[in-house]
Amino acid sequence: MYLPEEDRKLIEVCYTPAQFELYKESFDIVVVVDVLRATSAMTTAMHFGVEKIIPVATIEEAKEYQAQGFIVGAERDGAVVEGFDFGNSPYVYIERDMQGKTVVMTTTNGTKAIHLASTANTVVIGCLNNLQVLCDWLIKQHKNTLVLASGWKDKVNLEDTICGGAIAKILINSGKFIAKEDSTVAAKFLFESAEQNLWKFLRASSHRKRLAHLKIQKDVIYCLKLNTVPCIPILKDGALVKLNE
Amino acid sequence: MYLPEEDRKLIEVCYTPAQFELYKESFDIVVVVDVLRATSAMTTAMHFGVEKIIPVATIEEAKEYQAQGFIVGAERDGAVVEGFDFGNSPYVYIERDMQGKTVVMTTTNGTKAIHLASTANTVVIGCLNNLQVLCDWLIKQHKNTLVLASGWKDKVNLEDTICGGAIAKILINSGKFIAKEDSTVAAKFLFESAEQNLWKFLRASSHRKRLAHLKIQKDVIYCLKLNTVPCIPILKDGALVKLNE
Numbered sequence: 209m210y211l212p213e214e215d216r217k218l219i220e221v222c223y224t225p226a227q228f229e230l231y232k233e234s235f236d237i238v239v240v241v242d243v244l245r246a247t248s249a250m251t252t253a254m255h256f257g258v259e260k261i262i263p264v265a266t267i268e269e270a271k272e273y274q275a276q277g278f279i280v281g282a283e284r285d286g287a288v289v290e291g292f293d294f295g296n297s298p299y300v301y302i303e304r305d306m307q308g309k310t311v312v313m314t315t316t317n318g319t320k321a322i323h324l325a326s327t328a329n330t331v332v333i334g335c336l337n338n339l340q341v342l343c344d345w346l347i348k349q350h351k352n353t354l355v356l357a358s359g360w361k362d363k364v365n366l367e368d369t370i371c372g373g374a375i376a377k378i379l380i381n382s383g384k385f386i387a388k389e390d391s392t393v394a395a396k397f398l399f400e401s402a403e404q405n406l407w408k409f410l411r412a413s414s415h416r417k418r419l420a421h422l423k424i425q426k427d428v429i430y431c432l433k434l435n436t437v438p439c440i441p442i443l444k445d446g447a448l449v450k451l452n453e
Numbered sequence: 454m455y456l457p458e459e460d461r462k463l464i465e466v467c468y469t470p471a472q473f474e475l476y477k478e479s480f481d482i483v484v485v486v487d488v489l490r491a492t493s494a495m496t497t498a499m500h501f502g503v504e505k506i507i508p509v510a511t512i513e514e515a516k517e518y519q520a521q522g523f524i525v526g527a528e529r530d531g532a533v534v535e536g537f538d539f540g541n542s543p544y545v546y547i548e549r550d551m552q553g554k555t556v557v558m559t560t561t562n563g564t565k566a567i568h569l570a571s572t573a574n575t576v577v578i579g580c581l582n583n584l585q586v587l588c589d590w591l592i593k594q595h596k597n598t599l600v601l602a603s604g605w606k607d608k609v610n611l612e613d614t615i616c617g618g619a620i621a622k623i624l625i626n627s628g629k630f631i632a633k634e635d636s637t638v639a640a641k642f643l644f645e646s647a648e649q650n651l652w653k654f655l656r657a658s659s660h661r662k663r664l665a666h667l668k669i670q671k672d673v674i675y676c677l678k679l680n681t682v683p684c685i686p687i688l689k690d691g692a693l694v695k696l697n698e
Contacts, residue, residue, distance in 0.1 A: 364636040391609040393657045412638045
C-alpha cells in the first residue's frame with residue numbers, strides 16, 4: 209500500500225563521505241555502509257556476541273586503546289596495520305570467542321564515515337548481510353533516511369553504492385518512502401543490474417582488484433551474501449551496540 | 454584489437470565538479486558534459502555557425518558582456534534569467550541565424566564545470582548529440598581522458614553520468630583505453646541499462662522532474678538523441694571554438 213506522496217519519507221544514497229555535507233540536513237537516520245569489510249565485520253561482531261565496538265578514526269587513537277588493554281582491530285588499505293593482530297575481516301568474530309567484549313576498530317573508510325555521520329539523531333550500521341532486517345526496522349521507524357556509503361578515499365565505490373541501492377529499493381517498494389536524488393535512482397538501477405549475481409557484477413569493481421593481492425576472497429564472498437546476519441548495530445554515546453527491540 | 458594493458462590510456466568519469474580535485478591530476482584531456490542542456494546547446498551552436506562561445510561563471514559577468522553589446526544567454530535553475538533573452542535551449546541556435554557570431558553563456562552547472570576544467574591541457578565539450586564524433590577524436594588522440602559531469606549543484610545527475618558511461622564504453626571497446634575507477638564502471642553499467650530507451654530510463658531522473666514545470670520537453674528530447682550533431686567545441690584561450698581537423 210503506497211502512502212500519498214506527501215506522507216512518504218525520504219530515502220537517499222550519498223556516495224562518499226566528501227558529499228555528506230550536501231545531503232545531511234534533511235535526515236533523521238543515517239545508515240553507514242562499508243560492505244568490504246568494515247560494516248559487515250561490525251554487524252557480524254555484534255551478532256556473535258561482542259558487546260560494544262568503539263570506532264576510532266586514527267591509528268594513534270587505536271594504539272592508545274591498545275595500550276590500555278583493549279582488543280583492537282586496525283585496517284588500512286585493506287591490510288592489517290602492523291602492531292595489531294586483526295583488521296576488518298568478519299571471520300575474526302566468528303573464529304574467536306569475543307562474547308561480551310568491547311572491541312576498538314579503525315578502518316580506512318568505514319570508521320571515518322561513522323564519525324562524520326555521528327551528528328545525526330540516529331546512526332545505524334548497514335551491509336548486505338543485514339539488509340532485510342535493517343530495512344524492516346527502517347520502515348518501522350518511518351523517518352527521513354540517508355545511506356552514507358563509505359566509498360574509497362572519498363571516491364565512489366561500487367559495492368557500497370549497490371548496497372545503498374538495495375536499501376532504497378526495499379524502502380521505496382514498501383510504499384512509505386520516496387527518493388528524489390539522482391544518486392539514489394542510479395544506485396537502485398545498479399542494484400537491479402547486479403542483483404542476480406553480485407559476485408560477477410563486482411568482478412569489475414576497482415575495490416576487488418585493489419584487494420586482490422590480499423587474498424581476502426573468502427571475506428568478499430561472505431560480505432556479498434544477503435541476509436545472513438540478522439543484527440543491527442546502532443551508535444550510542446560514541447560506541448556501537450546491538451539494537452534491541 | 455586490444456592494446457596490452459600497460460599501453461592503454463585512462464578513461465574515467467567524475468560525477469560532479471565537487472569531486473574534480475580528487476581526479477584531475479592524471480588527465481590530459483577533460484570532456485565537460487552537461488546534457489540538459491548547456492553542452493548540447495554549445496555543440497549545436499557551433500555546428501550551426503556560431504564562431505565563438507565565451508563561457509562565464511556568474512550573472513554579473515554575463516551582464517557586463519551584455520552591456521558591451523554581446524549576445525548573451527543566461528540560465529539558472531533551468532529558466533532564462535530575467536533581463537536576458539535566451540537561456541540554454543539548443544533550439545535558439547537552430548531557429549536564429551547566429552552565423553559567425555560570438556555568444557556569451559552562463560548556466561547553473563555547465564559553465565562552472567568548464568571553468569574548473571580549464572586547468573587541463575585540453576578541454577572539449579561532450580553530449581549525447583556529438584557522442585560518436587567526440588569518441589572517434591578522443592580515440593585518435595589516445596591520451597588520459599576524464600569526463601567531468603556537471604551534475605546538479607555539486608550532486609550527481611543521471612543524464613550526465615550516463616553520457617560519461619557512453620563515452621567510457623566506446624573508448625574501452627576501442628581496445629585502447631582502460632577504466633580503473635568504480636565511478637566509471639558504474640557509469641558504464643548505467644549507460645548499458647539505459648541504452649535501449651534513454652527517455653524512459655530518465656523518467657526517473659530528478660532533473661527531469663525539476664525541469665518539468667518549465668515545459669522544455671522538446672529540448673529534452675533533442676538533448677537525449679545520440680549522434681545528431683557532428684561537432685566538437687574545444688576551449689582555446691578561454692573561449693569555445695569549433696575543433697577543425
